[in-house]
Amino acid sequence: MIPTRADFPPGFLFGTATSAYQIEGAALGGAGPCHWDSFAATPGNVAGAADGARACDHLTRYEADLDLVAGAGFDIYRFSTSWARVLPGGAGAPNPEGLDFYDRLVDATLARGLRPALTLYHWELPSALADLGGWANRDTAHRFADFAALMAKRLGDRVWSWATVNEPFCAGWLGHFEGVHAPGLRDIRATARAMHHLALAHGLGLAALRAAGASEIGIVLNFEPAFPADPGEEARAAALRYDAVFNRFFLGGVARGAYPDLALEGLGPYLPPGWQADIAAISAPIDWLGVNYYTVKRIAPAPGPWPGWAERPAPGRKTDMGWEIAPMALPDLLRWISGSHTGDLPLYVTENGMAAPDTVLAGANGPEIRDEDRIAFLAGHLAAAREAIAGGVPLKGYILWSLLDNFEWAFGYGKRFGLVHVDFESLQRTPKASYHALRRMLQESTP
Ligand code: FCB
DSSP states (O other): OOOOGGGSOTTOEEEEEOOHHHHSOTTSTTOOOBHHHHHHTSTTSSGGGOOSSSTTOHHHHHHHHHHHHHHHTOSEEEEEOOHHHHOTTSSSSOOHHHHHHHHHHHHHHHHTTOEEEEEEESSOOBHHHHTTTGGGSTHHHHHHHHHHHHHHHHHTTTOSEEEEEEOHHIIIIIHHTSOSSTTOOOOHHHHHHHHHHHHHHHHHHHHHHHHTTOOSEEEEEEEOOEEESSSSHHHHHHHHHHHIIIIIHHHIIIIISOOOHHHHHHHGGGSOTTGGGGHHHHTSOOSEEEEEEOOOEEEEEOSSSTTOEEEEOOOSOBOTTSOBOOTTHHHHHHHHHIIIIITTSOEEEEEOOOOOOOEEEEETTEEEEEOHHHHHHHHHHHHHHHHHHHTTOOEEEEEEEOSBOOOOGGGTTSSOOOSEEEOTTTOOEEEOHHHHHHHHHHHTSOO
């Protein structure tokens, strides 16, 4: 059973999230090329040789998509702005059509009574900056601050909250160490630099937003509690290394002004000289922290150089991504984040959701989408959020990933996370059973 609004504290906010490259249509509206375009154009990188050229064509269908957000009774619409759409060359002259689009999007969000929660960087680095070394190049962090200032100047009077970077772990580690995200590198030196420069981009972007008068500024980090796959000491040590890199690198930098020692053991030798001087900017105060939570990991030791870990298959129930369904790790995670790092800082769950194959049935009035698994997943995680709040965590809102089925990065269009089904031939949107269940829950009362 999905809890009702009345089960949450007064003023607790609910939302749903999307990101630019995953829904807008990167080939539309004068956007410049980005590193996800060229990563996707390289054989073997994305399932089904898919890319974000058309995606959900949200660029032209955003009004109807916002009707779906408002129709469900959500309070927040979390979206991201494509840097390559606004600044096709990464810097220099903006694309007026791109800026106008986000202007209209923010207005259309407000017109529906929704709070616009804007994330500046959800991974589409302009190719012109990728050509100069991308995130391995310190200059990219400065160009990001320029982009942040431009956006704040245009939208700062209307945006409800700002996030600098979404999941820098993915952009940094998955993109430069594991090679499964753009730019597809497997190089520890590029990884260390990219991770630090992403953290610096957050810090410089934060300062630029503040200077432009923006408020309610945070960052969105992803977390995967890591458990040893067996009782041995080596598995315990491997899980601690995983935890340091995945969960504590950016959190430590932002909230404590220190990267964890266990991450520095491997990355330290490759960080750019003088990186310590950037920590003050990286750890400047923020107004809230976004927590993306999907799953936990079982970690075993692995031979070879640092970091020497291997993921073991999840026991129990899994999503279509193969991710273990673990709602009860969420209260502990949130308690740990606030207890050890962020104290009273407001936390938001900024993403949570599941991929499911979703049964499409031919109903009398069009397709019907049965996604009982997703309803059960959401019910479990909302119950976990309540438990965290009851335990004293300053959790202020809960944002679901995602509004629409979309381009799920290296998995292409095969993994469906939406509350709304998208037919990728016709682009028809059909709210799933989970959407209707949430609508009933959210409309029972207002915050
Ligand atoms: C997160 C990303 C988001 C989406 C979900 C499933 O890591 O922020 O874009 O891919 O996972």
